[in-house]
Amino acid sequence: MAEYALSGREYAPPRRSTKSARRAEGSSGTKAALAAGLVGILLSALGLVLYPLTELRRFELTGSTRVSAGELALMAGVAPGTHIFDIDPGRMAALAAAHPLLESVEVRARFPDTLSFSVRERTAVAVLYARSSDGRQRAHCVDRHGVVFAQADHLAVNAALPVLSGIEVTGLSYGMSLGDELTPLLESLGDLADSEPALAGALSELRLVARPDAPPEVIIYPANYRLPVRARADLDAELVKSMLLILDVVETGGFGPSIRELDLRSDTYVFRTKEAVSG
Numbered sequence: 076m077a078e079y080a081l082s083g084r085e086y087a088p089p090r091r092s093t094k095s096a097r098r099a100e101g102s103s104g105t106k107a108a109l110a111a112g113l114v115g116i117l118l119s120a121l122g123l124v125l126y127p128l129t130e131l132r133r134f135e136l137t138g139s140t141r142v143s144a145g146e147l148a149l150m151a152g153v154a155p156g157t158h159i160f161d162i163d164p165g166r167m168a169a170l171a172a173a174h175p176l177l178e179s180v181e182v183r184a185r186f187p188d189t190l191s192f193s194v195r196e197r198t199a200v201a202v203l204y205a206r207s208s209d210g211r212q213r214a215h216c217v218d219r220h221g222v223v224f225a226q227a228d229h230l231a232v233n234a235a236l237p238v239l240s241g242i243e244v245t246g247l248s249y250g251m252s253l254g255d256e257l258t259p260l261l262e263s264l265g266d267l268a269d270s271e272p273a274l275a276g277a278l279s280e281l282r283l284v285a286r287p288d289a290p291p292e293v294i295i296y297p298a299n300y301r302l303p304v305r306a307r308a309d310l311d312a313e314l315v316k317s318m319l320l321i322l323d324v325v326e327t328g329g330f331g332p333s334i335r336e337l338d339l340r341s342d343t344y345v346f347r348t349k350e351a352v353s354g
Contacts (some may be wrong), residue, residue: 096106129159133189139177139196141230145194147171151182158267159184175249177222199232200265201281203253205244213335214238219255219265235276235298241283241291256291257283260308267310274315283308300326302353304337 098216131153136144151167164182171192181193199216203223207213214227217239225235241269242253260281268275280296295304300322304315318339323348325331338345 080117110199131157131159131188131190131283135191141196142174143177144192148190150174150327153190159186174295184213188256197222198234200261201237201239202266203239203242205247207247216259217253219261221257221261223251223253237278238280240280260293263310267312271312274312277315278317279322297322302331302334302337304339306339
């Protein structure tokens with residue numbers, strides 16, 4: 076019987092020619108380009124359909140009863156034909172926050188055609204008498220940041236708000252600030268009104284007294300006592316409670332006629348007496 080043996084020679088599979096490989100790669104690249112182009116066409120068509128639907132037509136507002144959503148949209152720079160893809164919410168919020176009645180504004184866009192404003196209104200902590208644009212002396216609202224923001228009789232403000240005096244205001248305009256020097260007083264007054272409204276209501280007038288190279292002091296005119304009180308320009312509940320207690324003792328004890336002023340600028344209270352006048 077004949078025997079056959081396979082030699083140890085290896086046989087490699089036939090190679091494709093370089094030309095064939097390049098033809099296959101070119102075909103794959105063409106297909107990918109065609110697919111990408113088709114996707115681009117579809118997206119463009121979809122954009123043409125959806126873009127008109129994204130024109131801002133609805134404006135929503137939360138947190139305010141004094142301004143309207145349309146008014147804020149105008150202040151935010153929303154022009155006819157503005158689309159949701161064209162807006163900058165941060166810039167719009169900054170523009171709308173220039174409204175004197177508003178303390179803060181947040182703007183959000185909601186697809187496809189809605190712009191939403193969330194605002195916080197200013198709250199009056201005191202009133203300031205100054206001449207309005209018509210030349211008349213009127214009461215104007217001041218918030219805890221020292222911003223004059225509205226005529227008092229145009230808003231339903233608390234009639235018991237203290238009057239802020241000792242300040243000369245020229246060229247009054249709503250949205251103007253009274254300056255950083257008054258911030259500690261007005262912020263503390265706002266905190267007092269939030270935590271102890273009855274104590275805040277016991278203050279009738281706060282008269283600012285300027286001092287060279289030093290923060291101003293305040294003279295408090297209580298609502299139910301005749302004796303003025305000189306204090307630091309940073310009120311708190313304990314200070315006002317102490318003031319009212321001392322004033323009550325002075326009034327009920329009959330010491331009021333001989334005392335000119337109560338000084339509470341330090342931890343120890345001081346009575347300043349009236350000078351005797353000879354006949």
